Amino acid sequence: MMDDRLDATFxxxxxxxxxxxxARLAQGEATVNELAEPFAMSLPAISxxxxxxxxxxxxxxxxxxQWRPCRLEAAPLKxxxxxxxxxxxxxxxxxxxxxxxLKELQTAKPKGGxxxxxx
Amino acid sequence: MMDDRLDATFxxxxxxxxxxxxARLAQGEATVNELAEPFAMSLPAISxxxxxxxxxxxxxxxxxxQWRPCRLEAAPLKxxxxxxxxxxxxxxxxxxxxxxxLKELQTAKPKGGxxxxxx
DNA sequence: TTGTTAATTAACTTATTTGCTAAATACGAC
DNA sequence: GTCGTATTTAGCAAATAAGTTAATTAACAA
Numbered sequence: 347m348m349d350d351r352l353d354a355t356f357x358x359x360x361x362x363x364x365x366x367x368x369a370r371l372a373q374g375e376a377t378v379n380e381l382a383e384p385f386a387m388s389l390p391a392i393s394x395x396x397x398x399x400x401x402x403x404x405x406x407x408x409x410x411x412q413w414r415p416c417r418l419e420a421a422p423l424k425x426x427x428x429x430x431x432x433x434x435x436x437x438x439x440x441x442x443x444x445x446x447x448l449k450e451l452q453t454a455k456p457k458g459g460x461x462x463x464x465x
Numbered sequence: 466m467m468d469d470r471l472d473a474t475f476x477x478x479x480x481x482x483x484x485x486x487x488a489r490l491a492q493g494e495a496t497v498n499e500l501a502e503p504f505a506m507s508l509p510a511i512s513x514x515x516x517x518x519x520x521x522x523x524x525x526x527x528x529x530x531q532w533r534p535c536r537l538e539a540a541p542l543k544x545x546x547x548x549x550x551x552x553x554x555x556x557x558x559x560x561x562x563x564x565x566x567l568k569e570l571q572t573a574k575p576k577g578g579x580x581x582x583x584x
Numbered sequence: 585t586t587g588t589t590a591a592t593t594a595a596c597t598t599a600t601t602t603g604c605t606a607a608a609t610a611c612g613a614c
Numbered sequence: 615g616t617c618g619t620a621t622t623t624a625g626c627a628a629a630t631a632a633g634t635t636a637a638t639t640a641a642c643a644a
Contacts, residue, residue, distance in 0.1 A: 588644105602628085
C-alpha cells in the first residue's frame with residue numbers, strides 16, 4: 347500500500363503554516379528566508395516545517411551558493427486528489443443522481459460520447 | 466478562515482484506521498462494533514478515532530437503542546477536494562500546457578466551445 | 585432486580601509534534 | 615584566514631496523539 351505516503355501527506359497538510367508555504371511555492375521557487383518572512387515564527391521552526399514537507403515529498407530543494415531554494419512537488423497532492431475523489435458522490439450531487447454518476451464513471455472511458463456535464 | 470476546519474480534516478485523515486473507517490461508512494451506516502471488527506485494536510481506541518472523526522465533522526451519530534450508528538458526512542471532504550484542486554495544474558499536465566489550462570479555466574464557462582482535451 | 589450487550593470515560597504510558605534559544609555549519613566576499 | 619549571510623542542528627519544554635486495561639454508563643431483556 348502507499349498508505350504510508352497518504353499518512354505523511356495528510357499529516358503534512360494538517361498544519362496551516364505548511365499549507366501557506368505550499369501556496370507560496372505554487373508561485374515559484376523560494377529560499378528559506380523568503381518562505382519564513384510572512385510568519386511570526388523563528389527560522390528554525392520554518393526549517394523544520396520544510397523538512398516535514400520534504401520528507402512527505404511535497405517539496406524538493408536545490409543548492410545555489412548558501413541558499414537552498416525550495417520548489418513544490420505535487421505528486422503526493424495527486425494522491426490526495428485521487429483519494430478524495432472516491433467520496434465526491436457524497437457531496438457532489440443529490441443521492442438520486444449517485445447511481446447515474448457511478449454509471450457515468452464506468453462507461454465514460456470506452457465511449458467518450460457527448461460531453462453533457464453541467465459543470 | 467475555515468483554516469481550522471482544514472486543519473482538523475487533514476489531521477483526521479492522516480490516520481489509516483480513520484480512513485478505513487470512512488471507507489467502510491461509504492458503504493452505509495455502521496455501529497461502533499461493526500466498525501471496530503476489522504481492526505486489531507481495542508474498542509476504546511476505535512471509539513476515540515470516531516470521536517476525532519466526529520469533531521472534524523466527518524461523521525455523525527444517531528441513537529438506536531444501545532447502538533450509535535455512524536454515518537459519513539462528506540462536507541469537509543469537499544473542502545479538501547477544493548483545496549487540492551488549486552494544485553492540479555502542477556501534476557495534471559506538462560508545464561508547457563499549464564498556461565493553456567489556466568486559459569481554459571477562465572474561458573470554458575462563457576463559451577463552452579469544442580472539447581479538444583486529450584484525456 | 586439482575587444480567588447482557590454496546591459504547592464511552594478514566595487513568596496511564598509512550599511517542600511525536602511544535603515551538604523556542606543558542607550553537608554550529610556552509611558558502612561567498614574580502 | 616575573517617566576516618556576514620543563509621540555513622540547519624542541538625537541547626529543551628509543553629502540548630497532542632494513540633494505544634492499553636479497568637471501570638462506568640446506557641439500553642434492553644428476563
